[in-house]
Amino acid sequence: MTQTDLPVHVPLATQPLGVLGSLKAARTNLLSILPEIAVRQPMVSGRTGIRWHMIMDPGAIRQVLLEKVDDYPKSRATKNILRPAIGDSLFIAEDAHWRWQRRAAAPVFSHRNVMNLAPVMSAAADRSAARVAAAGDHAVDFLDEMVRTTFDVISDVTFSGEGTFDSDAVHRAIDAYIAEAGKISLLDMLGFPDWIPRPGRLLSGKVVGQMKQVADEAIEARRARGSGDIPDLLDLLLAGEDPETKRSMNTSELRDNLLTFIVAGHETTALTLAWSLYLCAFDQEVQNRARVEVQSVLTGDTATGADVANLPFIRQIVDEALRLYPPAGIISRTAQKHDMLCARDIHPGDTVMIPIYALHRNHMLWDNPNAFRPDRFADRKAVERYAYLPFGDGPRICIGASFAIQEAVIILATLLARFRFNLVPGRQPDPVMILTLRPNDGVWLTAEPV
Template identity: 65%
Template sequence: MKDAATDAARYPARVPLHNRPLGIWESFRTGRRNVLELIPEIATRQPIISGRTVKRWHMVMDPDANRRILKDAVESYPKSDVTKLILNPAIGDSLFIAEGAHWHWQRRAAAPVFSPRHVQALAPVMTAAAERACDRLTRQAGRAADLFEEMVATTFEVISDVTFSGGEGFDRDAVHHAIDAFIAGSARVSLLDIIGAPMWVPRPSRLFAARDLAAMKAMADAAIDRRRQTGKPGVPDLLDLLLQAQDPQTGRRMTTQELRDNLLAFIVAGHETTALTLAWALYLCAFDPDVQDRARAESQAALQGRAATVADLPNLPLTRRIVDETLRLYPPAAFLSRTARAHDTLCGREIRPGDTVMLPIYALHRHHMLWEDPDRFDPDRFVEPDRIDRFAFLPFGGGPRICIGASFALQEAVIVLATLLSRFRFSAIPGREPRPVLIVTLRPEGGVWLRIEPA
């Protein structure tokens, strides 16, 4: 008991990984509860493990094999059918799940939208949202608050303002409700997924959010059509930039449906993942007050009482390292899944067409052969990031399909985190430690409850 208590005091919240084989029914129950609990503990110590649950599967934790899956042989490892089944109802055949030529042309058209110049131009929206978050937290000073909910509100403000900044009758609350309902119910693993049932077999749990999703899509279509007709003055938002975007090879532009699917993908991914990163980062800062004090001193010296801007980022290296270490310990996209299309060999093991190839990013980021004391919170392991194998740290994926909004998310996370740490002190609430649970993203079950005090 004493060792367990000492271990809990040393390490932040972790997922209990199993040490024995799971059958089909137990895999289903475990996956419904928490997908990460499907990962065996040995995955944090071996480069690859394989098995069969009706279909053959492989979990890969080796950087060189990850490089092959995500970069060198990417066309041989498309996203899995389960991934497409879960996400397609909400974001269609957008960049996130499209394959082949359809993905290539969308990526070519959208890449300039996320150029450094455009991402930096959107930073004032992030600064303003950070200021409003401080106003809300000031009213809760001296009390406990759920920082996950607060960060969801903050990042949803940002993604709404940079996506549909003109308003156009776009009901943000309705969109937020539809996304939450989709993630909470439709995105859970089905028994039919576990046994490898064909994609055309309906998953009953994914039918209930259809009405909300249909309303959200109709609202987005109307907003896009209005913007096409009337335009919008001022700094271009993501909708403006995508309306102007075209494939440099063919000149093709996105249809209303393609625009809508990609905008909804950016909304779903662009606020949920950054909110999670910020909430987990604040939890970790409360877990380690010494790191929090160092980061506060850094941000106060850089900001001098104001909210952070994009110009401050070079002066916030520790804050950025906290974000990176948070993404290592609690990667929002903690589990990637691919379906092998061709015969291959990974880590000396045969891969056959139809095999499921999984990249459990959670296990990769806590692998004992890749990271020293991997479960420990240590932002300073990123002091020399070039020494870390590019395919050992994959919070945004890797290769040509790396997350197109990675620089946007990192910029937003550092701006908001530095602003909050410069003005507040966050402390843990005994007995309210969050539990990491993966549905679509790695969420803190029960929220991130912290006590807030003025700095």
């Protein structure tokens, strides 16, 4: 199979980069710091200012994410980047502070609540299809379109579309923050103490402060008004409490978690959908097969929550897109104790990375790993648990995973029911990771009505 038979992928490093080379690469595309041997070995170690280890062995990953999760908290660099924007929310908090928030928020994403939100997803998919149809023969950037569509969903399920909260402004503020603050600092790579300021984060943090004030005011207004007939995400969070301690979230805790859900709840799904549409355009046979399934299941031309369970091949496309282009291409932990991973010594303070991008393309774990093959997921039980981690795993697995999958299947099925997607010559997407793995310059496709 030649390179032209494969969907786009990131060229990995074939030579040691050194500190400055690693910094330059990381600030341009974080995935380019990954050594090519990471897709052929179970573990790679080195030193770039601080000791680091990349693990691709499922048993070692299980140890880090499940068996010894308290010994491997999120890395200091990750916390330093995100804390100014989302505080000590579920994504960052550790130990008891994380556990009580997780217990309080878990019912929000129960199967019943997620299914109740399906009509919002179907309505957003329908509006997206209308916009695509209006574009006619013109190419559409489906990254922008999917960001808009999934943001429609998260806005409606968070605030019932009531218009009292400028969610667009929130998204712009956090996006601006991540664009600058999300870049790796030389101080991070050299292991300098957290209290030494990182200039970009100080400057970009000002706009986030204004955004937090807006969010606080919206929360207090809802607290005073009370919930509507059909509770939205904010209502459910306000009503949530730790079943063990009966503790509920105060305004700042609600705000930090709400902002986390708003950003993560649409960004990752938008990326998954954009990559899924690119892959369907890349492989027309897969697209044809998916459309046949959709047309045999849908009673109209918009997918509903009830259709999701009857669209296994659409789900397989989503799963394969998440394998090839995981939104979180690398997750990072800081070892707290001496340990052994793959018979290698781990010291306290070492950075332990799980490069999801390399794990999902590791030749020891996947057959022809760079190829687009949705049938890998025809039997999900045959996929090794810790070889496929688009949502992480262990107690810190993404709380909104079922929400994201349902949304992606509904929107993808709706679009495939109405259009045939084709690549635009000369406009291939370029996978680039700063904080998430995005198609640089968008995903440009044409959409032909079927």
